[in-house]
Amino acid sequence: MSLPRIAIDAMGGDVGVRVMIDGAAEARRHHDRFKFLLVGDEARISTALESHPNLREASEILHCEDVVGGDEKPTQALRRAKTTSMGLxxxxxxxxxxxxxxxxxxxxxxxxxxxxxxxxxxxxxxPALAALLPTLGENDVIMLDLGANTECDARNLVQFAIMGAAYSRIVTGREAPRVRLLNIGTEEMKGTDQLQVAAAQLRAATGLAMSFDGYIEADKINRGEVDVVVSDGFSGNIALKAIEGAARFVTDLLRNAFTSSLRSKIGFLVSRPATELLKHHLDPNNHNGAVFLGLNGVVVKSHGSATAGGVANAVMVAARLLEEDLTQRIAADMAALGEDRLRDSK
Known part of the structure; x- marks a missing residue:
């Protein structure tokens, strides 16, 4: 089976070409049927490829020296879409x-x-920005939107739910992922008018491959009781940053506690297996790879500061979505819902 190539913006990110190439090489070892288009400075990419003959054999380089700056406005970057590594x-x-x-x-x-x-x-x-977050359950939870759309109406939220459920079926294997809308309470009368309308539409919809049962509060996102959490981008981004901040707080708190005295250091040695497991679970590199859902093609965003392992995870997300044909799944689910029913219920 011939699979489409994955294009890697080798110049993007905070760390540089070496980490992007190392990550792509690691992903190639897990998905060896894929080939790659490496976009960026040819000399730097070629140097980085010297350590990875397996990736070099499966890659083509598209030379480009122009790079989108980390603080560059989207409108400015759009003007250089035909000359930057990201745009190409x-x-x-x-x-x-x-x-x-x-x-x-x-x-x-x-x-x-x-x-x-x-x-x-x-x-x-x-389109919506979706990412995987760790939970106490067997599977990660997908959350969207995480910042692409600060204001959303009920129609947008319903579409996000459909896209998130399609993505969840790929990563969890559930035939009917558990989908909830992020809200300030679980009671039916809570939340904005748009949330209540979206909830009513999802409850009334038939033929959708999901299990929808209302709302979820932010403190339950990581409990493992839900597979997809749907929100507008404003609320979703705030919730994500709060979760990431809490994870860093716990990690720093443990580090400070274990270094405060000799007894604490001995305690750290005894509990090290547990703390290493916690560190692994909270490491954002292990869940790296946010996806822009709803486009005619797969685009994956890696953390700018991701390690090679984090980049590999982002590339493997792209590979899996291509293998499982995510866009076709979303299209089929939208057809099952029926645009007329969505319009009529507004």
Whole structure:
């Protein structure tokens, strides 16, 4: 089976070309049927590839020296979409030279370029940024939107739920993922008018491959009781930052506690297996790879400061979504819902 290539923006991110190439090489070892289009400075990429003959044999380099800055405004970056490594990686998907693009660069610029180049799928009004978060359950939870759309109406939220459920079926294997809307309470009368309308539409919809049962509060996101959490981008981004901050707080608190005295240091040695497991579970590199859902193509955003292992996880997310044909799953689910029923219920 011939699979589409994955385009890698080798110049994006905070760390540089070496980490992006090391990460792609690690991902290639897990998904050896894929080939890659490495976009960026050819000399630097070629040097980094010397350590990875397996990746070198499966890759083509598209030379580009222009890079989108980390603090560059999306409108400015759009003007250079045809000359920057990020823009060329996304445009490779548009032309069909690649099936997915992976970048660790400027999130706003990547979203703007992706939306302009790839457009949204039929029936989808806006793309959403979705990511995997760790839970106490057997599976990670998918949360969207995480910042692409600060204001959303009920129609957007319903579409996000459908896209998130399709993504969840790939990563969890559940035929009917548990989907909830993020709200300030679980009672039916809680929340904005848009949330209540979206909840009513999802309850009334038939033929959707999901299990919808209302709302979830932010403190339950990581309990393992839900597979997909749907929100507008404003609330979702705040919730995500709060979760990440709490994880760093716990990690720093434990570090300070274990170094406060000799007795604490001995206690650390005794409990080290447990603390190492906690560290692994909270490490964002192990859940790296946010996806822009709803586009005519796969685009994955890696953390700018991701390690090679984190980059590998982002690339493997792209590979898996191509293997499982995520866009076709979303299209089928939108067809099952029926645009007329969505319009009629507004």
């Amino acid at each position: 990686a996304v445009n490779a998907v548009k032309r069909g030279d690649a099936g997915a693009a992976v970048s660790a660069g400027n999130t706003g610029a990547l979203m703007a370029m992706s939306k302009l180049a790839l457009r949204t799928m039929p029936g989808i009004d806006r």
